[in-house]
Amino acid sequence: MRSNRLEAFSDGVLAIIITVMVLGLAVPDGVTLESLVKTSGLGLLTYLLSFIYIGIYWSNHHHLFQLRPMVDGGVLWANLHLLFWLSLYPFTTAWLAKTEVALVPTVVYGANLLCAAIAYMILQTVIVKRPGGGRLRDALGHDVKGRLSPVLYALGIGLAFVVPWLGLVPFVAVAVIWLVPDRRIERYIRSHPDDEA
Amino acid sequence: MRSNRLEAFSDGVLAIIITVMVLGLAVPDGVTLESLVKTSGLGLLTYLLSFIYIGIYWSNHHHLFQLRPMVDGGVLWANLHLLFWLSLYPFTTAWLAKTEVALVPTVVYGANLLCAAIAYMILQTVIVKRPGGGRLRDALGHDVKGRLSPVLYALGIGLAFVVPWLGLVPFVAVAVIWLVPDRRIERYIRSHPDDEA
Amino acid sequence: MRSNRLEAFSDGVLAIIITVMVLGLAVPDGVTLESLVKTSGLGLLTYLLSFIYIGIYWSNHHHLFQLRPMVDGGVLWANLHLLFWLSLYPFTTAWLAKTEVALVPTVVYGANLLCAAIAYMILQTVIVKRPGGGRLRDALGHDVKGRLSPVLYALGIGLAFVVPWLGLVPFVAVAVIWLVPDRRIERYIRSHPDDEA
Amino acid sequence: MRSNRLEAFSDGVLAIIITVMVLGLAVPDGVTLESLVKTSGLGLLTYLLSFIYIGIYWSNHHHLFQLRPMVDGGVLWANLHLLFWLSLYPFTTAWLAKTEVALVPTVVYGANLLCAAIAYMILQTVIVKRPGGGRLRDALGHDVKGRLSPVLYALGIGLAFVVPWLGLVPFVAVAVIWLVPDRRIERYIRSHPDDEA
Numbered sequence: 001m002r003s004n005r006l007e008a009f010s011d012g013v014l015a016i017i018i019t020v021m022v023l024g025l026a027v028p029d030g031v032t033l034e035s036l037v038k039t040s041g042l043g044l045l046t047y048l049l050s051f052i053y054i055g056i057y058w059s060n061h062h063h064l065f066q067l068r069p070m071v072d073g074g075v076l077w078a079n080l081h082l083l084f085w086l087s088l089y090p091f092t093t094a095w096l097a098k099t100e101v102a103l104v105p106t107v108v109y110g111a112n113l114l115c116a117a118i119a120y121m122i123l124q125t126v127i128v129k130r131p132g133g134g135r136l137r138d139a140l141g142h143d144v145k146g147r148l149s150p151v152l153y154a155l156g157i158g159l160a161f162v163v164p165w166l167g168l169v170p171f172v173a174v175a176v177i178w179l180v181p182d183r184r185i186e187r188y189i190r191s192h193p194d195d196e197a
Numbered sequence: 198m199r200s201n202r203l204e205a206f207s208d209g210v211l212a213i214i215i216t217v218m219v220l221g222l223a224v225p226d227g228v229t230l231e232s233l234v235k236t237s238g239l240g241l242l243t244y245l246l247s248f249i250y251i252g253i254y255w256s257n258h259h260h261l262f263q264l265r266p267m268v269d270g271g272v273l274w275a276n277l278h279l280l281f282w283l284s285l286y287p288f289t290t291a292w293l294a295k296t297e298v299a300l301v302p303t304v305v306y307g308a309n310l311l312c313a314a315i316a317y318m319i320l321q322t323v324i325v326k327r328p329g330g331g332r333l334r335d336a337l338g339h340d341v342k343g344r345l346s347p348v349l350y351a352l353g354i355g356l357a358f359v360v361p362w363l364g365l366v367p368f369v370a371v372a373v374i375w376l377v378p379d380r381r382i383e384r385y386i387r388s389h390p391d392d393e394a
Numbered sequence: 395m396r397s398n399r400l401e402a403f404s405d406g407v408l409a410i411i412i413t414v415m416v417l418g419l420a421v422p423d424g425v426t427l428e429s430l431v432k433t434s435g436l437g438l439l440t441y442l443l444s445f446i447y448i449g450i451y452w453s454n455h456h457h458l459f460q461l462r463p464m465v466d467g468g469v470l471w472a473n474l475h476l477l478f479w480l481s482l483y484p485f486t487t488a489w490l491a492k493t494e495v496a497l498v499p500t501v502v503y504g505a506n507l508l509c510a511a512i513a514y515m516i517l518q519t520v521i522v523k524r525p526g527g528g529r530l531r532d533a534l535g536h537d538v539k540g541r542l543s544p545v546l547y548a549l550g551i552g553l554a555f556v557v558p559w560l561g562l563v564p565f566v567a568v569a570v571i572w573l574v575p576d577r578r579i580e581r582y583i584r585s586h587p588d589d590e591a
Numbered sequence: 592m593r594s595n596r597l598e599a600f601s602d603g604v605l606a607i608i609i610t611v612m613v614l615g616l617a618v619p620d621g622v623t624l625e626s627l628v629k630t631s632g633l634g635l636l637t638y639l640l641s642f643i644y645i646g647i648y649w650s651n652h653h654h655l656f657q658l659r660p661m662v663d664g665g666v667l668w669a670n671l672h673l674l675f676w677l678s679l680y681p682f683t684t685a686w687l688a689k690t691e692v693a694l695v696p697t698v699v700y701g702a703n704l705l706c707a708a709i710a711y712m713i714l715q716t717v718i719v720k721r722p723g724g725g726r727l728r729d730a731l732g733h734d735v736k737g738r739l740s741p742v743l744y745a746l747g748i749g750l751a752f753v754v755p756w757l758g759l760v761p762f763v764a765v766a767v768i769w770l771v772p773d774r775r776i777e778r779y780i781r782s783h784p785d786d787e788a
Contacts (some may be wrong), residue, residue, distance in 0.1 A: 005204060005259050007596060012212030012406075015603030020220060020329035022678055023611060027685045036686070051678070055671040059664070073256070077376070078648050080252040084702035086221055087248070094224045095233070181669070202456050203399060209409030209603075217417060270453070274573070277449040284416050284445070292430070299425035383455045399653050406606030414614060466648070467650070474646040481613055481642070488618045489627070489629060496622035 139188035336385035533582035
């Protein structure tokens, strides 16, 4: 079963998630820079953060399916499971910004990030277990970033109980470590040119 | 006539339906878990339910067109007819959540689910009647799930008149029986490898 | 230049237009059927009408590009011009429903429909003039529906000045005559099998 | 690495940006042409302007990837960076219209346009530096329009400090010079037919 329709659907969902978050931004009533910062400043910052997360997931998802894994019902639903958690980002992001990084909204935001990271690991595991998935396992190697991310999200949730703002530090750290582009799969394809389906 | 553009358009519509429902969720004013549960709890639950329904339709739609059926004007409109009913899910879901599962909104929600199920059966029938549709008929077999779903939706509508909440039980049951992935078409393709166009 | 990206982009825009109109529907505050009809009845009817229009444009657009016309800058912008008018449907539809079919909103809605019809004719003309466009001209034949639609839209605008509701009659008539699927291009492809690129 | 998924994702994001701006338009309460002009006139004009900008970016993006450049992590993120600035257009456009072209909103709108133009230049530069990018460099030639656009945006920002409305003149000028379709890449492909991947 080809994966192109799964990719097209995921692209659509991710494109919408990344875009509709802007609809949640309150447009200032005032005409000054202060009113912009006050009404939308925090919203813009959290939008940027969530935009980067979705961009990372899209980029990794893109790499994941480049090795043309086998797609069956299990992969379809592991993928929908991931998309479900990502689809909640606009909601949890909006609450975080609206409450100006209060305790519970920060924890809920972190839990949303954590669930998405776990869903991604499940999707990866499901694909690796399919016939031909060994190539993806080889390409991923130790998957340091993939394993570190949920740990950092959990750390952020913990730190939020000390000071809510502090919880954002490990969240931002995840974005930063992933922004350094992941060349594992690109490298694998380059060194195994005959392998690509 | 190739079906890829019909698939791409349907993917787009389904991706949007599945995602924009989040836009309908009210963001809590408070900063506590109680305010989240009170403001958005029911909305999140009904969102989850509708997300699963749309996921099921996408997954089945994906299987339906895997056998590369002939696409003509009749198939185009049977498909648009299905998309119309699915496009109303965000609206009927929002009303259901807003009224906290009152009688009429539950019945209207059930009627929406029922109309979509009937539209899907029409689409399936139209495709089966086209040249080459016999392969799809063979793959579907007795189509127990497909025939059971509208019955359960109708049952839910009936039960809602007893107690509105009770009507949701058969609705949830439909989601559960479909979540067990439908392997019929995958099995058919595997056992008829030469048949794929 | 291949047309697939133009098609994919148009599919995306049309999928969004057709779907976001639902977001404009007001969710009733009440729990009765009366409150549904009162709050959303007219909105649902005009949504259905606009859904059918967008469905017709998508279906015709799909047929238009099936003959694989040459795509250059002129075609790109004629297509964007069409998408612009179609993108205003959610706005003019919402005004029509909100004002319960008052005079000016009906005229503006009709003008929107008329501009889209003219934009479609321009797109068709631009494609016919490109090298290889003769095949599309042959397939279109007398294009009775295409020529009749703007006339009916103009008639509806005129009738709206008598009684606003009366203006909707020719608008609905256009939807009805197009719902009878257009088999010209399918017929042309079937009778010129060697011609398809 | 193929570029089709990058193109599909960008098409999705651009299709949504171009369409959701309509959701931001306030539907008039009144039933007269005056109420339409008063409530939505400026919104419609700024929508038209931003629609043209997004159309231009889509059209140029389409040309950029027609030469099938190499796509790696750097190109992915340069592309996401461009999409980020474009995704803010609905927000800055809404503020511009809401404040009836006040000073700061005009400057912010111009800054948004400028950042997108710079992001586009970065994307172009990143692609040119990849293996095989020389063909794009040849096709672009002196890139007069591409170099002129940021200058005009900066000029508009400057003029806004004199009279806010005056700042819009160079902004509109950019739209006009790009609407004259860019035939460079089409010409290059036509004169180097063997070169297309």
